[in-house]
Amino acid sequence: MNFQNAPRTSPSAHIVLIGAGHAHVEVLRRFRAQPRPDIHVTIVSKFPYAAYSGMVPGYVAGYYEASEPFISISRLADFERCDMVIGEAVDFDADARRVTLSNGQQIAGDIVSIDVGAVTDASGAPRIRGLTIPVKPIDLFMQRWPEVLKRLQEHPRSSVAVVGAGAAGVELVLALEHRLAGLRQVGLVDSKSKIFLIERSDEILLGYPMSVRTRLLRILSSRNIAVLTGFAGFDDKSLHCEFDILLWAAGVRPAEWLARSRLAVDRAGFIAVDRYLQSTSHQGVFAAGDAAGMIESPRAKSGVMAVRQGPLLAENLSRAATGSPLLPFSPQATWLSLISAGGRYAVASRGNWSAEGRWVWYWKKWLDTSFVRRYMVW
Numbered sequence: 427m428n429f430q431n432a433p434r435t436s437p438s439a440h441i442v443l444i445g446a447g448h449a450h451v452e453v454l455r456r457f458r459a460q461p462r463p464d465i466h467v468t469i470v471s472k473f474p475y476a477a478y479s480g481m482v483p484g485y486v487a488g489y490y491e492a493s494e495p496f497i498s499i500s501r502l503a504d505f506e507r508c509d510m511v512i513g514e515a516v517d518f519d520a521d522a523r524r525v526t527l528s529n530g531q532q533i534a535g536d537i538v539s540i541d542v543g544a545v546t547d548a549s550g551a552p553r554i555r556g557l558t559i560p561v562k563p564i565d566l567f568m569q570r571w572p573e574v575l576k577r578l579q580e581h582p583r584s585s586v587a588v589v590g591a592g593a594a595g596v597e598l599v600l601a602l603e604h605r606l607a608g609l610r611q612v613g614l615v616d617s618k619s620k621i622f623l624i625e626r627s628d629e630i631l632l633g634y635p636m637s638v639r640t641r642l643l644r645i646l647s648s649r650n651i652a653v654l655t656g657f658a659g660f661d662d663k664s665l666h667c668e669f670d671i672l673l674w675a676a677g678v679r680p681a682e683w684l685a686r687s688r689l690a691v692d693r694a695g696f697i698a699v700d701r702y703l704q705s706t707s708h709q710g711v712f713a714a715g716d717a718a719g720m721i722e723s724p725r726a727k728s729g730v731m732a733v734r735q736g737p738l739l740a741e742n743l744s745r746a747a748t749g750s751p752l753l754p755f756s757p758q759a760t761w762l763s764l765i766s767a768g769g770r771y772a773v774a775s776r777g778n779w780s781a782e783g784r785w786v787w788y789w790k791k792w793l794d795t796s797f798v799r800r801y802m803v804w
């Protein structure tokens with residue numbers, strides 16, 4: 427569905443961006459680089475900064491300072507005809523294109539775009555006496571990470587499990603092992619502390635080629651990480667171990683408030699968007715990143731996809747503001763995946779090709795830091 431029949435939005439259209447996800451930072455960068463006198467932008471963001479997921483495992487491993495994986499949204503949004511509202515969206519009325527924040531403030535736009543990511547579905551997490559931390563939202567995970575280090579230092583024999591062996595879970599467990607090895611060396615953690623990677627399916631890294639799984643299983647085993655696949659759930663009596671820390675990286679679900687919005691959703695409950703990244707039910711409402719489900723060409727949720735959507739989303743928001751025809755987004759079938767493996771080591775893959783080594787880690791570091799640098803403004 428195209429936007430041309432949508433309500434009049436000129437001469438001065440108000441575009442409301444909800445969430446400072448990976449696609450929206452690019453939208454902001456583009457509007458900042460070429461401000462449009464006929465467009466007013468408002469960005470609603472929970473925090474004045476946004477975490478870049480690609481660098482989170484490096485932060486856990488101890489390679490990045492706490493500030494490094496963050497993009498300053500308040501600086502990026504500091505340009506004429508842009509307002510930034512720090513607040514949490516708790517409701518969205520798609521018919522009125524109006525968002526409600528937790529403090530009751532309501533903001534309506536001629537055009538609204540939603541890039542709020544997804545949240546970890548930790549509904550299957552057991553009650554444990556220690557910590558259970560969902561990895562998403564990432565900014566909250568980063569805020570809580572110091573609790574993990576504190577607990578490991580206070581309870582040196584803690585056993586830690588990362589639940590969910592997708593790319594994020596595998597990266598996290600290897601990063602954690604690297605951090606623990608460092609703490610062990612300085613005597614802060616007992617050498618008996620154990621690390622587990624727990625996965626419900628029979629395989630780790632579902633969707634990745636066999637060569638990548640084989641490489642990472644070998645690396646996990648060389649780091650003494652116990653991989654429990656085919657895990658039936660925490661009621662499983664066959665599991666005779668107790669965990670002190672659970673990092674929950676298994677599965678994502680949409681934010682609950684989206685379900686009340688009247689937007690059409692895909693099977694998993696994410697906002698259904700067409701090839702223009704526009705809601706299939708509501709013209710003038712766009713969505714990108716993990717929050718969106720591309721109905722015509724579904725893809726696994728990833729930061730790469732959110733980043734790729736950014737330029738097209740910016741263009742289509744502009745076009746929607748002036749009633750011009752929208753452009754289609756053509757997602758790639760395969761893309762480069764770089765999985766960091768704890769120390770300065772990583773595994774690369776694209777399609778059936780894969781490789782590993784220290785050079786892959788430096789390649790990933792270069793790509794990740796370049797990404798964040800692109801959004802640094804003073």
Ligand SMILES: Cc1cc2nc3c(=O)[nH]c(=O)nc-3n(C[C@H](O)[C@H](O)[C@H](O)COP(=O)(O)OP(=O)(O)OC[C@H]3O[C@@H](n4cnc5c(N)ncnc54)[C@H](O)[C@@H]3O)c2cc1C
Pocket residue numbers: 444445446447448449450470471472473475476477479480481482483513514515516541542543544561562563564565594595597598681714715716717727728729730731732764
């Ligand atoms: C540890 C880890 C490592 C990963 N590494 C990679 C990787 O190397 N490569 C890759 O492709 N993918 C990776 N991913 C996946 C990647 O994190 C996500 O796919 C990506 O972040 C999705 O981007 P997004 O734009 O949808 O939203 P997000 O990056 O999740 O950003 C959403 C933003 O919206 C804000 N927000 C949320 N709710 C609200 C609200 N109600 N009101 C206002 N603001 C709100 C949040 O604060 C946040 O700033 C990784 C994930 C994890 C957990």
